[in-house]
Amino acid sequence: MTLARLAALHGVATAYEPSEGVTVQVPDATVVAVLAALDVDAGTPEAVAAALEAARRGAEARLLPPTLVRWQDGPPRLPEGLPPGTRLRVTTESGGTVEGAEGAAWDALPLGVHRIEALAPDGRRDTGTLIVAPARVPRPERRVFGLLAQLYSVLSDRSWGMGDLGDLRELADWAGRTHGAGFLQVNPLHAGVPGAPSDPSPYRPSSRRFADPVHLRIEDVPEYDFVDPVHRDRLDAIVADAAELRERVLRKGALIDRDAVWELKRRALELVAAVELGPGRRAAYRDFLAERGRALEDHATYQALAERHGHHWRSWPEELRDPRSAAAAVRADEELTARVDFHCRLAWLTDDQLAAASTAAREAGMAVGIVHDLAVGVHPDGSDTWALQDAFAAGMSVGAPPDAFNSRGQDWGLPPWRPDALAASGYAPYRGLLRELLRHSGALRLDHVMGLFRLWWVPEGREPTEGTYVRYDAEAMLAVLALEAHRAGAVVIGEDLGTVEPGVREALARRGVLGTSVLWFERDWSGTGRPLAPEEWRTDCVATATTHDLPSTAARLSGDHVALRHRLGLLTGDLGQERARDAAEAAEWLACLERLGLLPEGPGDEEAEVRAVHRFLLRTPATMVGVWLPDAVGDRRPQNLPGTWDQYPNWRLPVAGPEGQPMTLEEVAASPRAHRLFEVFGTLREARTAPPDARPV
Structure with a gap:
């Protein structure tokens, strides 16, 4: 029972119900392993007792939880259990302050992510993050129909062996203007893991925050037309090779080869990136670097280091495994510094073409526009796990428990967010991810949206059947989602197919998140099955x-x-x-x-x-x-x-x-x-x- 108590404190399930009336006990070894991934030692009865005592002392010492949520349509509830006379102070995003314990001032708090401080009469002081979120995410302005497409599969006569952002723009323009489509949903365009052979799945990316430059339409980069005449023959030869690659796919039965496409585009982009930017373009690039800050620097640094050392960052020289120390090492290496700038430039160019596609969709009359897709996780050796090591649970993988369709369960090979790390940071990694994806989205689809509530964690080396559920603060996850979608004016779609625990669909609908209904699954499952x-x-x-x-x-x-x-x-x-x-x-x-x-x-x-x-x-x-x-x-x-x-x-x-x-x-x-x-x-x-x-x- 003490292990179960400790697990419950950290949101770790010790049993689960695969179907109504059926309860499965989670092996103790799984619970211990998952707690260890949360930095909680439960390996012995003595360790469990010590961890429980540490949790008790920590709860007594804190006045505030790490993150609080205030919905605009809800009462201004204050943190529970505060000593009488505790004073609260909120510093808003804009620098304003609100003080007191209750009343109209709390009703007037603006939307945003604010800092909250508590000062108890006995002198104790505590701080946390307060998320003030809109009641619901935006809705489409009217009922619409649209297209669902895997962008890589939609090749035009101009693309280089796979569909690109130029094709996305054309597809949106055609669908909106010719057929009155209101949206165009595409697969995740996240950055893939570098190196060959790469994983072709768009749902196991290196980074979810930045798009992959493999999707660039090279000829649409403004500097393409100004490549030095000395290099023009080389560029023309690359373009000819790209045409042959496209023809092999379209006319000769070859499969789409992402690695071959990227090899050609990388060589072309190195020539294009050598062109000096004009004053206006240079200013726009600097603004992009300033806006993206450390997140972009980390991603570009990972890309540069992966070119030299391979993408398995845990096998890099020890001083490079820490992104902060790696940054210092890169700055001391002129060649690596140049490669970091190259990858920053590619991120900027990709963002520019994403914006062009979004604009084309809107100008074509689409009420919603481009619907981008957020994968449920990232590759364990990718850019995000290197840059945000503390935010991911080491030695764990996301998957699914056994069910009627898969008796062995599933292991997706994706490390999960640590719910405690997210809360402690005020959900900063999650907020940054959503903000970036929503920049050029009319809507965002969340793969396996149930992951906002709980995820099935599988310890490394164990079968998926030996996993367990770990719970997240769904109120906070939804509040961040609603806030960022509101700021972007974007619709949110949740992929809620498969096993969904009771109450999840209702909670999502209450906040305006649309579900996904597929014809073949829509039956009267509780009755005749019709x-x-x-x-x-x-x-x-x-x-x-x-x-x-x-x-x-x-x-x-x-x-x-x-x-x-x-x-x-x-x-x-x-x-x-x-x-x-x-x-x-x-x-x-x-x-x-x-x-x-x-x-x-x-x-x-x-x-x-x-x-x-x-x-x-x-x-x-x-x-x-x-x-x-x-x-x-x-x-x-x-x-x-x-x-x-x-x-x-x-x-x-x-x-x-x-x-x-x-x-x-x-x-x-x-x-x-x-x-x-x-x-x-x-x-x-x-x-x-x-x-x-x-x-x-």
């Missing part, structure tokens, strides 16, 4: 037919996804039974579509069936309706097949037509099939252009 009628869907969501981790709609309706899994040895049951079960599910949905009058052509025409699915989504009350871009052209292949590594080309496939032939962005835009699908959303397009008093509610 497909939910469109009017039974929730309003506060993005409704889609599929996601990047699921089969395309054509593959789902045809059963192709079952054949694919069988071919790769991923089916756990009999092939005939799996096909029959899948066919019955598809037939049930098609019958539902016919019954609702959404499939006038009748079953058997795949393209018509895909349109009917989207008519169904449009009939739901969902605030946002998303169209998976490959669905628009009949692509049958998933972009990612969970449970595979080298058996399937995850994250490396270009968008393709029904027969698997790759399609350029230009061909997608000209596709009659795509145009026929987008015609389904004509009512939303018309609502966008109608006078305000004529728009449907």
Whole structure:
């Protein structure tokens, strides 16, 4: 019981419920290991007792928790347990002060992250962070539909072997102006781990705060046109190699090769970066460096050191493993200093093209704009873990417990935030991350949004089944999210698929965070299991037919996804039974579509069936309706097949037509099939252009 008490003090679960009425005890060894990652020794009964006593003394000594939350729509609750007569003083972000213990002054506190001080009558003094957050995050100004795309997969006739930020701008411009789309959601564009071979997954990045320059459109960099004539032949040769790389992907069946793309872009950027900046550009670059400060310096320093020593920073020379001492070492090395500046320059150029894409989306009439994606974590050897070592739990990995779909659980290989470190810092790393991502976002999607509440920690060397849940201060995490989204004027979307503990969806909805509802999962799970009628869907969501981790709609309706899994040895049951079960599910949905009058052509025409699915989504009350871009052209292949590594080309496939032939962005835009699908959303397009008093509610 004493170990359980100690674990509870630190938010570590000693048991969990995988399903209603079922309780699983967490092994003591797991609890001890997780506590150790939080710098709590629980290895012996004596150590547990000492840790409990230390926690008791610490609680008695503190007047304030490290971070407090005040919602604008809530009462001005003061910290609990303060001695009578305690005086409080708040220093706001702008430098103003509010003093006292209660009353109107507390109601008038501005939004922001403030410093709060408490002075007890006995002379004790304590400080903490006070987050004053808006009641809700922004909402779309009207109901919208939009596209969901993996940017790397959308190659144009101008890109270098993978989709880039120029393609993002073009795609947003076309979707908004031609079809009245209100948003364009893309995969995480976070900086990948340097070196080859790299991990192609955009969900295991080196840094979530900075975007990857592999997405740059080289020709759109202003200095490109002014490369010294001495180097122009070299640059032209690189451009020719890029054209050949693009053709191999689009015409010769090659996979997208991120490493090959980056090698060409790096060589080109080194020539472009040698061009001296003009006075205005130089001033803009200096402003960028000043605004990003230490966070950018750390990221660029890591990039430069990784070029020399490899990305596994724990194996670097000891003096370089600490970002503060490494900075001193780099400044003493002229070559490394130049590389740090190079990587800072790339971050600036990438930010500039992200801004251009965001502007294009808005100017194309998109009510929401570009929806960027926040991965749930980072690579254990990447830039973020090096720069923010105290914020991550060493020796731990995020994953998922065993469930009906995966009896062995999951280990994602991502180190988790330390909840205690976040609270002690006033959530500074989390705030900085969100602020950077929201700079050019009309909305932000949070992968595995349940991680704001709790995460499944797996100790290094143990199976995922031997993990446990660690709880976060969800009020503080949500308050920071709401505050930063409010400042950016951005919508927030939570990916809340899978196992969600009771109360989470309600808490998110209360703060205006939209959920994610996927057609095939929307059933009456507590009753007959029938497909939910469109009017039974929730309003506060993005409704889609599929996601990047699921089969395309054509593959789902045809059963192709079952054949694919069988071919790769991923089916756990009999092939005939799996096909029959899948066919019955598809037939049930098609019958539902016919019954609702959404499939006038009748079953058997795949393209018509895909349109009917989207008519169904449009009939739901969902605030946002998303169209998976490959669905628009009949692509049958998933972009990612969970449970595979080298058996399937995850994250490396270009968008393709029904027969698997790759399609350029230009061909997608000209596709009659795509145009026929987008015609389904004509009512939303018309609502966008109608006078305000004529728009449907």
